[in-house]
Amino acid sequence: MSRIISVLGSTGSIGRQSLEVMERCHMRAAALTARVNVTMLEAQARKFHPRLAVMTDPKAASDLRVKLADTEIRVLSGPEGLLEAATIPDADTVITGVVGVAGLAPTLAAIRCGKRIALANKETLVCAGELVMEQADACGAEIIPVDSEHSAIFQCLQGNRDRGEVKRLILTASGGPFFGYSKEQLRGVTLAQALHHPNWSMGAKVTVDSATLINKGLELIEAMRLYRMPPEKISIVIHRESIIHSMVEYCDHAVLAQLGAADMRLPIQYALTWPDRIAGPARELDLLHCSPLTFAAPDLNAFPGLKLAMNAAARGGTAPAVFSGANEAAVDLFLREKICFSRIPELVGDALCEVSHICKPQLEDIMAADQMARQSVRRRFS
Numbered sequence: 001m002s003r004i005i006s007v008l009g010s011t012g013s014i015g016r017q018s019l020e021v022m023e024r025c026h027m028r029a030a031a032l033t034a035r036v037n038v039t040m041l042e043a044q045a046r047k048f049h050p051r052l053a054v055m056t057d058p059k060a061a062s063d064l065r066v067k068l069a070d071t072e073i074r075v076l077s078g079p080e081g082l083l084e085a086a087t088i089p090d091a092d093t094v095i096t097g098v099v100g101v102a103g104l105a106p107t108l109a110a111i112r113c114g115k116r117i118a119l120a121n122k123e124t125l126v127c128a129g130e131l132v133m134e135q136a137d138a139c140g141a142e143i144i145p146v147d148s149e150h151s152a153i154f155q156c157l158q159g160n161r162d163r164g165e166v167k168r169l170i171l172t173a174s175g176g177p178f179f180g181y182s183k184e185q186l187r188g189v190t191l192a193q194a195l196h197h198p199n200w201s202m203g204a205k206v207t208v209d210s211a212t213l214i215n216k217g218l219e220l221i222e223a224m225r226l227y228r229m230p231p232e233k234i235s236i237v238i239h240r241e242s243i244i245h246s247m248v249e250y251c252d253h254a255v256l257a258q259l260g261a262a263d264m265r266l267p268i269q270y271a272l273t274w275p276d277r278i279a280g281p282a283r284e285l286d287l288l289h290c291s292p293l294t295f296a297a298p299d300l301n302a303f304p305g306l307k308l309a310m311n312a313a314a315r316g317g318t319a320p321a322v323f324s325g326a327n328e329a330a331v332d333l334f335l336r337e338k339i340c341f342s343r344i345p346e347l348v349g350d351a352l353c354e355v356s357h358i359c360k361p362q363l364e365d366i367m368a369a370d371q372m373a374r375q376s377v378r379r380r381f382s
């Protein structure tokens with residue numbers, strides 16, 4: 001499989017696992033990017049020999065330039081560097097493993113170049129999904145999901161020619177570390193507990209999002225955009241074992257599911273090799289030793305962030321961008337131990353009430369809504 005890949009966010013959880021897949025599947029790197037982790041990016045650059053290495057932090061970029069002075073690798077900095085990595089002519093594919101809305105501009109730039117997007121950065125589709133999908137159609141760029149749930153749905157939809165045959169998409173959710181907790185119990189949980197996901201090892205922001213169930217809300221909006229389905233045709237089911245990664249129910253009531261070990265290297269690899277499948281590094285699922293599969297409804301009272309996402313999904317316009325931007329700002333405060341866990345959905349809810357709504361936003365409106373949502377959170381906190 002001869003893909004040449006630009007990995008945005010190569011030092012993160014998705015980025016590191018992408019490089020494992022690429023190594024195993026003999027795929028080359030055209031560009032690697034990170035924000036501040038110079039040591040890891042240097043090691044990755046020496047191993048994968050990309051043409052370009054980018055640190056978005058300017059000081060980190062200067063350090064990396066010195067460290068890679070004995071190589072031919074070009075080192076760039078800032079958001080412009082990230083855009084260059086996303087559009088580098090050598091790459092046919094871009095993996096978007098950057099966290100947060102910082103992934104939006106490079107994803108759009110890569111789409112304009114007609115590259116395949118292996119999309120991990122869910123905030124891109126949440127904030128500007130309609131614009132992103134329109135642009136992908138116009139430029140003939142393929143967007144293949146990396147998120148395990150959306151990859152599962154993508155796999156269950158293979159061979160489906162008429163979307164009208166699909167009754168609903170069923171997103172599974174592990175329920176995170178606080179499944180079964182009451183609202184009162186959630187007030188006392190710590191950062192360390194929130195960062196301890198039962199099934200998946202991921203970056204800090206998405207791990208906290210999983211604990212609030214806001215991750216499932218972001219995924220609901222992502223699924224609406226990717227599969228052009230209304231929110232009422234997307235259900236969320238708690239499935240503690242994370243073995244079924246999501247399902248599609250057809251109009252004849254056949255339910256197709258994709259099962260596998262909780263290993264992101266499989267959906268990453270499929271986004272790179274689709275429509276083909278090849279052997280790769282992902283773990284095998286041992287059906288005879290996995291626990292019984294269970295299903296439950298999410299508790300919207302204890303986890304109001306999911307309900308807020310459902311409302312933002314139904315409202316559309318700038319509401320998903322406000323939801324996502326406010327959540328990023330609130331999670332950042334939680335990770336710095338400035339607010340308690342229960343404040344995250346409260347601050348997101350306040351921002352959704354406060355920021356004025358635009359029904360048919362342009363990109364500038366979306367970026368402005370994201371900024372206003374962050375300001376709303378910071379103002380209430382300070």
Ligand SMILES: NC(=O)c1ccc[n+]([C@@H]2O[C@H](COP(=O)([O-])OP(=O)(O)OC[C@H]3O[C@@H](n4cnc5c(N)ncnc54)[C@H](OP(=O)(O)O)[C@@H]3O)[C@@H](O)[C@H]2O)c1
Nearest residue numbers: 009011012013014034035036037098102120121122202203
């Ligand atoms: N991890 C998973 O299993 C998983 C599963 C599904 C979806 N996702 C989605 O994939 C995305 C990445 O998640 P992750 O868990 O891999 O995150 P992560 O471990 O925090 O890694 C983020 C990567 O992006 C870089 N980065 C952070 N902020 C940046 C900025 N403002 N500008 C440019 N680069 C920046 C980081 O560089 P430094 O290391 O230098 O900070 C790192 O390389 C998220 O949108 C997440 O929701 C992740």
